[in-house]
Amino acid sequence: ENKKGEDILENVKRQVRTGDDDLQQQVEGINIKIENLENTIAMLKSELQLAKTKINATAYPHVKKRNYSERKRILVTGGAGFVGSHLVDALMADGHEVTVVDNFFTGRKQNVVHWIGHPNFELMNHDIVNPIFIEVDEIYHLASPASPPNYMYNPIKTIKTNTLGTINMLGLAKRVKAKMLLASTSEVYGDPEQHPQTENYWGNVNPIGPRACYDEAKRVAESMCYAYKKQEALEVRVARIFNTFGPRMYMNDGRVVSNFILQCLQNKSVTIYGDGQQTRSFQYVTDLVEGLIQLMNSNYSLPVNLGNPEEHSIEEFATIIKKLSGSSSKIVHVKAMEMTQGKESQILKELD
Numbered sequence: 001e002n003k004k005g006e007d008i009l010e011n012v013k014r015q016v017r018t019g020d021d022d023l024q025q026q027v028e029g030i031n032i033k034i035e036n037l038e039n040t041i042a043m044l045k046s047e048l049q050l051a052k053t054k055i056n057a058t059a060y061p062h063v064k065k066r067n068y069s070e071r072k073r074i075l076v077t078g079g080a081g082f083v084g085s086h087l088v089d090a091l092m093a094d095g096h097e098v099t100v101v102d103n104f105f106t107g108r109k110q111n112v113v114h115w116i117g118h119p120n121f122e123l124m125n126h127d128i129v130n131p132i133f134i135e136v137d138e139i140y141h142l143a144s145p146a147s148p149p150n151y152m153y154n155p156i157k158t159i160k161t162n163t164l165g166t167i168n169m170l171g172l173a174k175r176v177k178a179k180m181l182l183a184s185t186s187e188v189y190g191d192p193e194q195h196p197q198t199e200n201y202w203g204n205v206n207p208i209g210p211r212a213c214y215d216e217a218k219r220v221a222e223s224m225c226y227a228y229k230k231q232e233a234l235e236v237r238v239a240r241i242f243n244t245f246g247p248r249m250y251m252n253d254g255r256v257v258s259n260f261i262l263q264c265l266q267n268k269s270v271t272i273y274g275d276g277q278q279t280r281s282f283q284y285v286t287d288l289v290e291g292l293i294q295l296m297n298s299n300y301s302l303p304v305n306l307g308n309p310e311e312h313s314i315e316e317f318a319t320i321i322k323k324l325s326g327s328s329s330k331i332v333h334v335k336a337m338e339m340t341q342g343k344e345s346q347i348l349k350e351l352d
């Protein structure tokens with residue numbers, strides 16, 4: 001009986017041991033599966049992260065779809081600048097291929113950063129004082145410092161950019177048979193004796209005044225455009241741009257709009273240069289861009305003024321900004337060396 005009992009016990013023990021082993025194997029199998037699943041989850045998580053990064057990196061502003069034959073290849077010199085970058089936005093949105101050439105003297109990469117990597121966009125760090133060889137259908141030639149303190153900072157460089165730079169762009173336009181638009185300036189009228197200035201007014205510029213590096217260089221740039229038009233049958237457009245303001249204008253730009261707004265916001269003195277009776281008109285940057293594109297697409301090749309027809313005296317403008325910003329700033333009249341040209345210098349001398 002005892003022997004039988006021991007055999008049964010032994011048998012049961014064997015079965016339990018086998019059961020344990022099976023169970024052990026099953027548990028191990030499950031553990032391996034869990035580990036595999038965990039690896040798969042980790043892999044999926046990192047793939048998801050990568051996809052999210054890619055989506056964010058390619059979240060470009062909307063671009064119109066155009067087929068190859070409708071898409072123009074457009075060069076914008078100074079395309080990383082204040083006006084240039086808004087022009088780039090409009091041309092890109094319209095579905096064209098845009099190449100920006102900028103030496104980043106006053107331009108900023110930040111102004112066009114939202115296009116970097118887009119297949120229709122290219123950014124080149126290049127100074128147009130040196131020639132460039134690319135293939136384009138249109139050239140918007142905007143490269144030049146435009147704010148008086150900036151263009152007077154290095155007058156020789158300003159002259160080179162607007163003369164050598166313009167010749168290089170005209171040479172490029174001639175080689176590839178591109179249409180070229182020159183961003184000229186209201187400053188070609190100098191200290192005007194005619195108000196408002198029509199395009200057939202020849203201006204009143206002091207060739208050796210402090211603004212001459214800009215005024216005269218832009219005047220010769222215009223002359224070059226028409227020489228190339230006459231001699232080489234080049235299609236040219238000349239926009240005489242008046243004082244412009246808007247987003248991406250630098251706080252320290254030095255022009256009157258940003259100066260007055262900043263001074264009012266900081267409750268600092270609003271600095272009117274001279275007696276403040278000099279007048280200006282101010283246009284919003286996207287209006288200007290619309291004008292530039294329309295001019296390029298038109299068949300009109302003589303110079304065109306682009307600005308706001310409504311003029312204000314600088315004094316009046318200071319009062320408007322002060323009121324709108326609710327500032328407690330004082331409005332003061334100061335003498336600014338860099339503004340001393342023509343009638344303004346006359347006024348400043350009188351104030352002395």
Ligand SMILES: O=c1ccn([C@@H]2O[C@H](COP(=O)(O)OP(=O)(O)O[C@H]3OC[C@@H](O)[C@H](O)[C@H]3O)[C@@H](O)[C@H]2O)c(=O)[nH]1
Nearest residue numbers: 146148185186241242243255256259271272273278339
């Ligand atoms: O703080 C300031 C700044 C400027 N001003 C005055 O405000 C007037 C406008 O001066 P801005 O510096 O804004 O520039 P301007 O209008 O003379 O030229 C500008 O407009 C035309 C563009 O093509 C030129 O590139 C740009 O320089 C000037 O009479 C100037 O003397 C002030 O009274 N206080």
